[in-house]
Amino acid sequence: MFTIGDFARHGRVSVRMLRHYDAVGLLRPAHVDPFSGYRFYEAGQLARLNRVIALKDLGFTLDQVRSIVDDEVGADELRGMLRLRRAELEEAVAAATARLGQVEARLRAIESEGHMSTHDVVVKSLPAVRLAELSAVAASYQPTDIGPVVGSLYQELCARLEAAGVTGFGPALTYYEDAPDGDGAVRAHAGMIVPPGATAPDVDFVELPPVERAATVIHRGPMEDVVSTYQTLTAWTAAHGHRSTGYARELYLESPDDRTRWVTELQEPLAD
Numbered sequence: 001m002f003t004i005g006d007f008a009r010h011g012r013v014s015v016r017m018l019r020h021y022d023a024v025g026l027l028r029p030a031h032v033d034p035f036s037g038y039r040f041y042e043a044g045q046l047a048r049l050n051r052v053i054a055l056k057d058l059g060f061t062l063d064q065v066r067s068i069v070d071d072e073v074g075a076d077e078l079r080g081m082l083r084l085r086r087a088e089l090e091e092a093v094a095a096a097t098a099r100l101g102q103v104e105a106r107l108r109a110i111e112s113e114g115h116m117s118t119h120d121v122v123v124k125s126l127p128a129v130r131l132a133e134l135s136a137v138a139a140s141y142q143p144t145d146i147g148p149v150v151g152s153l154y155q156e157l158c159a160r161l162e163a164a165g166v167t168g169f170g171p172a173l174t175y176y177e178d179a180p181d182g183d184g185a186v187r188a189h190a191g192m193i194v195p196p197g198a199t200a201p202d203v204d205f206v207e208l209p210p211v212e213r214a215a216t217v218i219h220r221g222p223m224e225d226v227v228s229t230y231q232t233l234t235a236w237t238a239a240h241g242h243r244s245t246g247y248a249r250e251l252y253l254e255s256p257d258d259r260t261r262w263v264t265e266l267q268e269p270l271a272d
Contacts, residue, residue: 001031007041011049026052026066059085098144101224120218121236126211126249126267131191132161132169132203137179141186141247143224150174153190157203161192164200169193172255175208176247186247213270215242222259223250226266233266243271 008015021027022039027049029039048069055065064081067073073081134157138149154172161169169192179185191206199205215237219229230248237244246269254263 001040001042004029004039004041007045011046011053013049013053021049021052024062024066026062026069058082059089121233122216123213123270124216126214126269128210129173129193129208130196130198131173131189131206131208132157132166132194132198132200133189133191133206134160134203135187135189137181137185137187140184141176143226146186146188147223150188150190153188157190157192160203161194161200164203166194166198166200168195169198172252173208174250174252211267211269215268215270217266218253219264219266220262222262223264226264229266233268237268237270245269245271 002010004015004018008018011018018027018039018041022029027045030042030045031040032038033040051069052065055068056062060068060081064073068078068081134153136149136153139145171193173191173193175189175191176186177189179187189206194205215233217229217233217236219226233248234244248266248268251265251267252262253265254261256262
């Protein structure tokens with residue numbers, strides 16, 4: 001028999017944890033001295049302790065662990081619990097990966113602040129374009145809210161155009177407007193420039209009129225990093241006494257699979 005201290009050392013847990021397992025009925029001592037109250041454990045109980053630790057490390061609650069180690073959970077139910085836990089962990093990893101990407105994008109934005117010369121801004125006219133488009137509302141104008149919405153819109157739009165036999169389309173152009181319900185939400189219009197006469201079911205076709213004057217700047221890299229480039233465009237517009245007419249357009253000049261090599265022209269129409 002082992003004292004609680006010795007058993008804790010062999011099991012690589014704390015004495016406090018063993019007392020807690022005893023209190024909740026998860027791992028009772030093999031013997032408790034009636035006079036001193038000292039707890040004693042048998043070597044065979046290490047196997048149960050190891051199962052408890054392994055199941056806890058998988059993220060199961062103590063109630064779930066007790067049901068499993070007491071054989072109250074059948075094999076099929078256990079497989080289901082493990083699959084559910086796997087799905088929860090995959091979702092947590094995806095969420096953490098997304099947050100890591102946001103942190104890295106913000107760091108890049110901070111490091112590049114003031115590094116882009118406002119001399120890179122060019123004022124020019126924009127021709128009229130015919131777009132095949134789909135639109136949806138994003139919760140805000142932040143890249144983290146815009147990106148998933150625009151990405152899914154373009155996937156669906158390209159699939160519908162290809163199914164309709166529309167060829168020769170591109171490049172892609174996204175433009176924005178305030179969503180009717182307000183509260184910071186925006187409606188994103190994901191469009192492909194298409195030739196005259198192109199049609200496809202369940203796709204909207206619009207004519208964007210020409211723009212006499214627009215401030216434009218080239219953004220290189222993923223759109224998650226676009227904030228600093230937008231800030232450069234905004235600073236230039238304000239410094240030169242111009243007024244924007246709304247949200248800037250995004251013309252995707254090059255969009256390979258490697259998003260770090262994307263080339264996007266931001267186009268901000270000027271009111272004066």
